[in-house]
Amino acid sequence: MASKKKPDPRRDSQSLRVAGDPALDRELLHSMLLQRRFEEKVGEAYALGKVGGFCHLYIGQEAVSTGIIAQLRPDDYVIGTYRDHGQALVRGITPRAVMAELFGRIDGCSRGKGGSMHMFDRHTNFLGGHGIVGSHVPVAAGVGFAIKYRGGDQVCVCFMGDSVVNIGAFHEALNMAALWKLPVLFVIENNRYGMGTSVERAAAVDDLSRRADGYKGMDGVVIDGMDVHAVRTATEAAIARARTESLPSLLEVRTYRFRGHSMSDAVSGTYRPKEELDEYQTMDPIFSLRDAMVIAGTLTVAEWDAMEHEVAATVQDAWDFADASPEPPPAALYEDVLVDTTS
Amino acid sequence: MPIITYREALNQALREEMSRDDRVFIMGEEVGVYNGAYKVSKGLLEEFGENRVVDSPIAELGFSGIGVGAAMAGLRPVIEFMTWNFALLAIDQVVNSAAKMLYMSGGQFNVPIVFRGPNGAALQLGAQHSQAFESWLAHIPGIKVVSPGTPYDAKGLLKSAIRDDNPVVFLEGEMLYNTKGEVPEAEYLIPLGKADVKREGSDCSIITSGKMALVAVQVADQLAKEDIHVDVVDLLTIRPMDVEAIYASVRKTQRAVVLEEGWELCGIGAQVVDFIQRECFDDLDAPVLRVHQADVPMPYAKGLEKIAKPDAAKTIAAIKQVMYRA
Ligand SMILES: Cc1ncc(C[n+]2csc(CCOP(=O)(O)OP(=O)(O)O)c2C)c(N)n1
Ligand SMILES: [Mg+2]
Numbered sequence: 001m002a003s004k005k006k007p008d009p010r011r012d013s014q015s016l017r018v019a020g021d022p023a024l025d026r027e028l029l030h031s032m033l034l035q036r037r038f039e040e041k042v043g044e045a046y047a048l049g050k051v052g053g054f055c056h057l058y059i060g061q062e063a064v065s066t067g068i069i070a071q072l073r074p075d076d077y078v079i080g081t082y083r084d085h086g087q088a089l090v091r092g093i094t095p096r097a098v099m100a101e102l103f104g105r106i107d108g109c110s111r112g113k114g115g116s117m118h119m120f121d122r123h124t125n126f127l128g129g130h131g132i133v134g135s136h137v138p139v140a141a142g143v144g145f146a147i148k149y150r151g152g153d154q155v156c157v158c159f160m161g162d163s164v165v166n167i168g169a170f171h172e173a174l175n176m177a178a179l180w181k182l183p184v185l186f187v188i189e190n191n192r193y194g195m196g197t198s199v200e201r202a203a204a205v206d207d208l209s210r211r212a213d214g215y216k217g218m219d220g221v222v223i224d225g226m227d228v229h230a231v232r233t234a235t236e237a238a239i240a241r242a243r244t245e246s247l248p249s250l251l252e253v254r255t256y257r258f259r260g261h262s263m264s265d266a267v268s269g270t271y272r273p274k275e276e277l278d279e280y281q282t283m284d285p286i287f288s289l290r291d292a293m294v295i296a297g298t299l300t301v302a303e304w305d306a307m308e309h310e311v312a313a314t315v316q317d318a319w320d321f322a323d324a325s326p327e328p329p330p331a332a333l334y335e336d337v338l339v340d341t342t343s
Numbered sequence: 344m345p346i347i348t349y350r351e352a353l354n355q356a357l358r359e360e361m362s363r364d365d366r367v368f369i370m371g372e373e374v375g376v377y378n379g380a381y382k383v384s385k386g387l388l389e390e391f392g393e394n395r396v397v398d399s400p401i402a403e404l405g406f407s408g409i410g411v412g413a414a415m416a417g418l419r420p421v422i423e424f425m426t427w428n429f430a431l432l433a434i435d436q437v438v439n440s441a442a443k444m445l446y447m448s449g450g451q452f453n454v455p456i457v458f459r460g461p462n463g464a465a466l467q468l469g470a471q472h473s474q475a476f477e478s479w480l481a482h483i484p485g486i487k488v489v490s491p492g493t494p495y496d497a498k499g500l501l502k503s504a505i506r507d508d509n510p511v512v513f514l515e516g517e518m519l520y521n522t523k524g525e526v527p528e529a530e531y532l533i534p535l536g537k538a539d540v541k542r543e544g545s546d547c548s549i550i551t552s553g554k555m556a557l558v559a560v561q562v563a564d565q566l567a568k569e570d571i572h573v574d575v576v577d578l579l580t581i582r583p584m585d586v587e588a589i590y591a592s593v594r595k596t597q598r599a600v601v602l603e604e605g606w607e608l609c610g611i612g613a614q615v616v617d618f619i620q621r622e623c624f625d626d627l628d629a630p631v632l633r634v635h636q637a638d639v640p641m642p643y644a645k646g647l648e649k650i651a652k653p654d655a656a657k658t659i660a661a662i663k664q665v666m667y668r669a
Contacts, residue, residue: 120451
């Protein structure tokens with residue numbers, strides 16, 4: 001039998017869930033709340049048939065995107081998986097453009113050609129949501145290669161699911177990233193399942209971060225992904241290592257998804273007990289920060305209500321915008337297959 | 344005009360493009376210290392240094408993906424596969440990453456990359472090392488597929504491929520590296536997507552590309568002695584295919600043979616025949632025939648390998664058949 005040890009954000013947390021700098025906390029809270037309410041709305045839109053295809057919600061994991069992306073510079077790069085709405089929003093793609101992409105409209109960040117799994121944005125160096133498990137990990141290493149080639153001090157952050165540590169592309173990429181000292185943060189969002197397969201049933205290793213041990217000079221770090229401050233602190237060090245020493249890191253961020261794998265999967269499903277979900281929901285990254293702030297006296301209930309209202313209005317505006325945006329015209333079908341090199 | 348090998352022609356193209364644009368780098372197995380498995384990158388490490396001539400571990404999927412990422416971030420990688428047989432491990436990056444990026448990003452991220460290396464059979468290398476992948480790759484929208492047969496074409500097309508803003512699959516031939524041909528000293532480019540008529544004739548067309556273009560030329564020269572004049576259309580680029588060149592030739596000759604190195608089913612020839620039947624149906628005086636590899640994995644034994652491969656004799660037989668001269 002595989003080890004019974006389960007990643008547990010409570011046990012593994014190094015930082016207490018206390019509030020920090022009030023202004024920063026408010027920002028972090030807002031960033032996470034926007035993702036949450038946005039995606040709840042996406043769930044509604046999906047039920048109404050306004051969003052189609054495969055759609056993977058990020059609900060429960062918001063502290064990971066907020067904790068990491070909010071620390072990056074505008075010229076850094078972000079790349080991730082099909083579970084990409086949250087990262088896209090935190091990176092600064094507007095809720096309107098993300099929602100319009102989900103609706104398959106011309107004003108979407110990928111002009112309606114990508115959909116839920118393929119958010120892209122050149123202006124924010126958001127290099128996409130990618131749909132093939134593991135495929136984007138070497139691509140991230142390539143971005144790191146380009147940074148180093150030019151002698152820049154940017155970093156590339158690569159988000160991936162826990163199942164990625166078992167696929168070849170991951171190992172090939174980590175080996176070369178370590179070998180060539182590429183400034184990349186490989187971030188495993190360990191939400192404990194790849195679809196319905198638990199980490200214990202897929203990975204012959206207890207701590208996924210230990211995959212880093214196979215690669216010289218690569219730090220492997222375990223982070224409590226339900227605590228946005230813990231994510232921030234741990235990532236800060238990794239970003240600094242990448243920026244100043246051009247060294248890669250492997251961050252295992254322990255988190256949990258509160259929804260099914262995709263829209264067709266029941267919330268708890270056959271593969272995880274409801275009690276487990278309930279238990280993780282008590283560690284909700286948004287509400288635990290909110291409560292800590294209220295206890296610390298840096299957030300009033302009225303302020304929270306105001307934030308909820310403002311976010312709800314933003315999300316509704318995104319919906320209205322997306323709904324009003326036209327579908328791509330038929331002529332768009334043949335556009336963007338190749339760059340036109342005839343002129 | 345200087346006469347150089349196909350290998351030297353490719354080497355010149357790489358050297359010229361690396362000198363011209365410092366975003367161009369080459370990565371692959373043995374490209375640097377070893378000077379290239381087939382010596383195509385000979386001397387480049389010395390000239391350009393290890394930042395731009397990068398020896399990779401044996402990790403086709405990984406270094407192809409690194410190429411894609413580097414291209415997305417503004418560089419112009421040339422990824423060398425020791426052979427295309429090994430590129431199957433990297434096909435995900437060619438098909439799912441490079442070919443899709445521009446489209447699924449709504450036109451925001453192009454991938455200016457060249458994937459190159461020898462394709463097709465050499466001599467007695469057995470089943471896993473003797474495969475021609477043109478039709479696999481040409482099937483995919485979002486990439487260009489180039490297959491030059493001569494040193495002149497190889498140089499001009501590789502330079503264009505490196506300058507192209509799109510992913511380009513560049514299929515060389517292990518048996519071609521030592522072949523020689525005239526290559527001008529002055530710089531030139533050959534546009535992608537344009538066929539070249541290598542021999543003119545009015546009796547029958549051969550539509551072909553890559554290594555088979557040499558066979559077609561040989562066939563044309565031989566048949567000329569029998570007063571059969573063959574029009575040889577060397578496609579050079581398989582995707583996008585220069586269909587106008589095919590139509591023009593078939594309208595002139597009214598007979599055609601499609602010659603390719605790969606297998607029959609769903610091969611390049613199947614597509615060419617389809618183009619011809621749709622656009623030149625009334626021009627045809629005979630069914631179009633195809634010459635290709637036997638529908639088997641490549642055998643090792645010399646005699647078996649010979650009969651498995653398409654060659655001049657098979658092509659001549661096909662031409663005589665479409666001319667009802669058999
Ligand atoms: C190579 C590949 N195999 C299978 C799939 C189908 N698939 C999509 S997501 C997924 C599970 C991935 O789980 P994980 O990496 O943990 O990410 P999470 O969905 O939990 O965010 C699978 C099997 C795929 N997209 N790519
Ligand atoms: Mg998972």
